Amino acid sequence: MExxxxxxxxxxxxxxxxxxxxxxxxxxxxxxxVATSHYYFTWKxxxxxxxxxxxxxxxxxxxxDNKGIFDSLDRSYIENELRKVLPNNYEMRLFINTTTKNxxxxxxxxxxxxxxxxxxxxxxxTNNDFGKIKFWMWLK
Numbered sequence: 001m002e003x004x005x006x007x008x009x010x011x012x013x014x015x016x017x018x019x020x021x022x023x024x025x026x027x028x029x030x031x032x033x034v035a036t037s038h039y040y041f042t043w044k045x046x047x048x049x050x051x052x053x054x055x056x057x058x059x060x061x062x063x064x065d066n067k068g069i070f071d072s073l074d075r076s077y078i079e080n081e082l083r084k085v086l087p088n089n090y091e092m093r094l095f096i097n098t099t100t101k102n103x104x105x106x107x108x109x110x111x112x113x114x115x116x117x118x119x120x121x122x123x124x125x126t127n128n129d130f131g132k133i134k135f136w137m138w139l140k
Contacts, residue, residue: 053090053118056138060085060092061122070133071126073098079105091138098131112138 016020035127060082064070069081082105086092093111096103111117121134 049116050116053116053137053139054120056087056090057092057118057120057130057135058122060137061094061120061135065122065124065133070096070124070131073101073103073105073126075105076113078103079107083107089140091140093136095134096131097134098126098129100129108140111136116138 063085064078064081067081069078072078078096080095081093083093086107086117091106091108092102093107094105096105115138117138119134119136121132123132124130
């Protein structure tokens with residue numbers, strides 16, 4: 001077999017396509033690595049204070065739910081019971097969304113802009129309805 005020397009323009013066209021495809025794959029891999037490393041370097045772990053506030057928030061909502069406070073969907077009744085259960089050094093905002101009603105309950109007039117605010121949500125079932133409770137909680 002003889003080797004032919006390729007001197008025309010049709011010889012080696014596939015080599016350029018493979019090289020371009022290789023470069024695109026390499027750029028994609030580099031971008032994935034950069035994005036992943038950015039996520040891990042900017043991620044901040046939850047502090048014990050934040051974790052405690054989240055647990056207290058879920059505890060308050062769970063107590064109210066287990067007592068059947070949300071069955072009535074009466075705003076003033078829920079607000080009074082919330083004030084009884086909520087620890088003195090916390091403020092809380094509840095948003096109760098059911099298939100028939102939306103209720104917003106706040107223990108203070110304003111939500112702070114410069115304090116740590118934790119949030120969570122829980123689903124509940126009443127006698128005739130079901131819904132979701134979202135809560136926001138912060139220190140006084």
